[in-house]
Amino acid sequence: MKRFFTPFLLLICLSLQAQETEEKLVVQPILAMQLWSTYTEGQQLYNTDNQEFESVDDRLNFLLHRTRFGAKGSYDNRWTYDFTGSLDFVGQDGLSGTVGGANNGASPRFRIWNAFIQHKVLPKSEHLYITFGYQPAELSRENITSPFTVSSFEKAWSQNYIRRHVVGTGPGRSVGMNVGGFVKGVEDQKIAFNYDLGIYNPRFTAFSGISTGRQTAPLLTGRVGIHIGDPEYSKYSRGHKFNYKGMRNGVTLSVSGSHNGANNLWDNNQSYGFDLLANYGPFNIAGEWMKLTRELGDVESTAATGFLKLGYHTTLKNTRVFEPVITYSFLAGPTSQGDQEAAQALGTFSGTENYLELTMNYYVSPKARLSLSYTFRDGDSGDLDPSVVNNNYFQQDGVGTIARGDYLGIGLLFNVYGK
Numbered sequence: 001m002k003r004f005f006t007p008f009l010l011l012i013c014l015s016l017q018a019q020e021t022e023e024k025l026v027v028q029p030i031l032a033m034q035l036w037s038t039y040t041e042g043q044q045l046y047n048t049d050n051q052e053f054e055s056v057d058d059r060l061n062f063l064l065h066r067t068r069f070g071a072k073g074s075y076d077n078r079w080t081y082d083f084t085g086s087l088d089f090v091g092q093d094g095l096s097g098t099v100g101g102a103n104n105g106a107s108p109r110f111r112i113w114n115a116f117i118q119h120k121v122l123p124k125s126e127h128l129y130i131t132f133g134y135q136p137a138e139l140s141r142e143n144i145t146s147p148f149t150v151s152s153f154e155k156a157w158s159q160n161y162i163r164r165h166v167v168g169t170g171p172g173r174s175v176g177m178n179v180g181g182f183v184k185g186v187e188d189q190k191i192a193f194n195y196d197l198g199i200y201n202p203r204f205t206a207f208s209g210i211s212t213g214r215q216t217a218p219l220l221t222g223r224v225g226i227h228i229g230d231p232e233y234s235k236y237s238r239g240h241k242f243n244y245k246g247m248r249n250g251v252t253l254s255v256s257g258s259h260n261g262a263n264n265l266w267d268n269n270q271s272y273g274f275d276l277l278a279n280y281g282p283f284n285i286a287g288e289w290m291k292l293t294r295e296l297g298d299v300e301s302t303a304a305t306g307f308l309k310l311g312y313h314t315t316l317k318n319t320r321v322f323e324p325v326i327t328y329s330f331l332a333g334p335t336s337q338g339d340q341e342a343a344q345a346l347g348t349f350s351g352t353e354n355y356l357e358l359t360m361n362y363y364v365s366p367k368a369r370l371s372l373s374y375t376f377r378d379g380d381s382g383d384l385d386p387s388v389v390n391n392n393y394f395q396q397d398g399v400g401t402i403a404r405g406d407y408l409g410i411g412l413l414f415n416v417y418g419k
Helices: 002-015 158-166 337-346
Strands: 025-041 044-047 052-055 059-075 079-086 111-120 129-136 173-184 191-200 219-229 249-260 268-280 283-296 299-312 321-332 352-365 368-380 400-403 406-417
Touching: 059 111, 158 268, 158 283, 158 299, 158 321, 283 337, 299 337
Parallel strands: none
Antiparallel strands: 025 059, 025 406, 044 052, 044 400, 059 079, 079 111, 111 129, 129 173, 173 191, 191 219, 219 249, 249 268, 268 283, 283 299, 299 321, 321 352, 352 368, 368 406
16 A cells, blocks of 8 residues: 555655745635426336336426536635535436436435645646545546536436446545646647546445445546647646637547456456547537446456547527537447346446437527437347346436436526636
8 A cells, every 4th residue: 555655645745845925815606507407208117027118108307407516716826626516416307318316305415526625736837736635536538527518418428337337426526636737748849748647545335335344445547648739728627628619629539547456346446448539620529438347256347338429619690609419328238148147246337328419509608508409318238137237228216227218308507617
């Protein structure tokens, strides 16, 4: 364990060296909401008595899909912070086609979403930042992109599989430390690099979820990207977006992965893959592919997940902005009986899921947009009974085994970051 901890301790000592700065606290309020209305068709509920799917009524559902609130800002010119709460899935009908946990009771549950502090170690360089606190691991692309900056109606659901596999929860947050930086090419070179290396608490599953148990190993993550042409940003950033509104002509290619060693659940739990962002004037393309593996003794299981997203940003003569977006997302888990039984024993994903989302966005203002969308869904439970297949097409918290229907969605996204 010392070999992991010592380098980070040295970095902390370096970052806390004496310095003369003009101390100034900047506070920026955060308020973001995603209001949806959906109409689901073809949803089915599994009857375990006759082992058949039975149709449920098509349904209209209003929901507060996501909310973020809190504050972020800086202290002098080298410290930044983010403290954000969330209130999600309020009013969601468990038999609607949308994916998400149940939070539609009389008293919805609030939770902490982000709580971290970031320090710029080198005063005149973007090469080295340290971030400590409750945060998402810098891994994949959609996982570290806010749902309020993606242009699809729903954030590509591949990120949910990655988070649950790596961190163990849908929010994908854990307490830990990340070291990252951004390096630009000299003078007019159209090339840049970013990197992130993280060490986090692993999943707590023993003693009612307050410890890793007798065996423990840290969660290690890493991501490295190369920017060709215009870079995604001019300074190191943990935030990402999809649509640069015609202001970027560049490509970012990244590779990332994670490793979690032996505990009471597995001997090894790993992920690895690549992601892409390409912006050329009004055209925007993003995608990723991630492989998810898990081993315990002689038992092992492998799945893959990812997405592809295409968008076009167009401004009409009356300055109204429209953006059509097509998104395809998938899970490719094992489908043969033996491989599915291995996945079931390891508590990981099996079967397949695919969905295609067609969305039209209309930007009322830079901070608000209206969306009209339709999502087509499909899934395959493989050789096993659907009731034991672990993927989002077949399972819904609080309901049980389902076959998700297609849905029409109308949404309002309101996003304010600033004073």
